[in-house]
Amino acid sequence: MESTKNKKRDRTGEIYGDYTIVRPAENDREWIARCSCGRERIVKNDNIWKLKRCKSCAAKLRTKNKKPKKDKFTEMQNWMRPKRPKFKYDVLYELDCPQCVYSCEGKLVNEYRNTASFEVVECNSIDEKVVAKLNRRVNLKKKDVYDLCPKN
DSSP, X not given: OOOOXXXXXXXXXXXXXXXXXXXXXXXXXXXXXXXXXXXXXEEEGGGGGGOOOOHHHHHHHHHHHOOOOOOHHHHHHHHHSOSSOOOOTTSEEEEOOTTSSSOEEEEEEEEOSSEEEEEXXXXXXXXXXXXXXXXXXXXXXXXXXXXXXXXX
């Protein structure tokens, strides 16, 4: 009887992930594998089943599937924005500001669920210092704001 040694399995042409086995390496236990992008590397027989993709292909895949980051400030504003806005941006409103003695007139800057931010356009001369101290911006509850031109 002839003694048979374990022959090396021919793996050329086998595909593991994005790699294709091209040829055997100089060492008996290693193979040369080529990625789909063209890069070659030496792989041991024990680790050949772990092959998926090279680092550059994996990085491209990660950036391709990555969602763009959201701006936290706009995300917070959208969360606070009402489902059905009550005010319009181009209309003047009468504002009953608690810091002021008389009511003021203002335009809408931003609207939230229960409150709204307004820029004061006109106010009484007595309240001018108070409004200037607030940088002409006032945050009010929606119930303290009235439309100057109500619809019938």
